[in-house]
Amino acid sequence: MTYVDRIVRLKVELDDWQPSIWRRVEVPLTATLRAVHDVIQAVMPFRGYHLFEFRADGQRFAIPNPEWDGLRDKTNFAKAMKLGGLSDRGIAEFGYTYDFGDDWRHTITVEATAAADPAMDYPRYLEGAGRAPPEDVGGIPGFELFLDAIADPDHEQHMSSCAGMAVPSIRPTLTKTPSAPVSQSSPAVAPWARLPSRRAGGESIEPPGVGFAGGMVLRDRSHVD
Numbered sequence: 226m227t228y229v230d231r232i233v234r235l236k237v238e239l240d241d242w243q244p245s246i247w248r249r250v251e252v253p254l255t256a257t258l259r260a261v262h263d264v265i266q267a268v269m270p271f272r273g274y275h276l277f278e279f280r281a282d283g284q285r286f287a288i289p290n291p292e293w294d295g296l297r298d299k300t301n302f303a304k305a306m307k308l309g310g311l312s313d314r315g316i317a318e319f320g321y322t323y324d325f326g327d328d329w330r331h332t333i334t335v336e337a338t339a340a341a342d343p344a345m346d347y348p349r350y351l352e353g354a355g356r357a358p359p360e361d362v363g364g365i366p367g368f369e370l371f372l373d374a375i376a377d378p379d380h381e382q383h384m385s386s387c388a389g390m391a392v393p394s395i396r397p398t399l400t401k402t403p404s405a406p407v408s409q410s411s412p413a414v415a416p417w418a419r420l421p422s423r424r425a426g427g428e429s430i431e432p433p434g435v436g437f438a439g440g441m442v443l444r445d446r447s448h449v450d
Contacts, residue, residue: 232347233308234337235319237265239357240330241365246355252348254309258286262303262321263329264348269357279303281311281319312338351450412435413446 233253238247248268252261258279278287286303297363311319312335321331332352341347358368 229342231309231338232341233312233335234339234351235261236334236336237268237333238334239355240332242368243354244355246353246357248353249336249351250348251345251351252308254307254312254338256308258303258306258308260332260348261308262323265321268350268353271329271357272360274276274360275324275326277303277321277323279306279321281316281320282314310333322446324360327358327360327362327367329358329364347401 232251233254234249234251236247238245246269248265250264250268252264256264258281262277266270276288278285282284284301285298286301286306287362289300289302317335319333320335323329323331359371362368362371417449
């Protein structure tokens with residue numbers, strides 16, 4: 226059985242935030258790390274405005290930049306490394322960072338590999354919890370301030386924060402599979418709402434309906450093979 230016949234189940238979790246913001250997806254072993262970046266952008270969701278990198282087995286995978294390589298460690302092409310290659314090395318966990326300003330770091334855990342279901346399309350979103358931070362919010366400190374502002378109608382930044390809470394246009398498009406309809410709480414359609422606070426002992430302000438239902442699939446497969 227080749228990589229084409231197998232998929233990997235990944236859990237993607239935002240670091241340093243509680244309650245946890247996470248997603249679970251199934252991706253072909255033929256997918257490159259560049260394709261995994263696209264999947265993460267779609268299911269969190271982020272808007273793809275910024276650069277990214279993966280860290281696996283002591284190596285950096287991203288879009289090569291001579292200036293970066295001259296100052297720091299060597300960059301390997303994210304499009305040149307497939308999930309099957311990481312699997313061959315026995316890598317069960319690796320890192321993903323999006324937006325080097327806000328510095329959204331994620332831990333990606335390889336939970337299982339399995340035979341692909343010929344009746345399913347991949348990559349496929351399964352489940353998750355918590356809404357991802359908005360773009361350019363200012364990292365974890367800015368996200369906390371954002372949550373405070375949208376939770377308090379009397380906050381001086383309440384109106385300006387709420388004005389930016391529209392759901393972004395997602396590319397690649399997330400659509401439903403025939404066997405699992407997309408609910409109104411799925412990442413593609415869920416409205417921005419009061420999000421859970423990370424502060425120790427803080428009250429979770431995630432409202433009902435922000436959880437996610439599975440069965441979504443990425444139709445744009447241009448980066449998978």
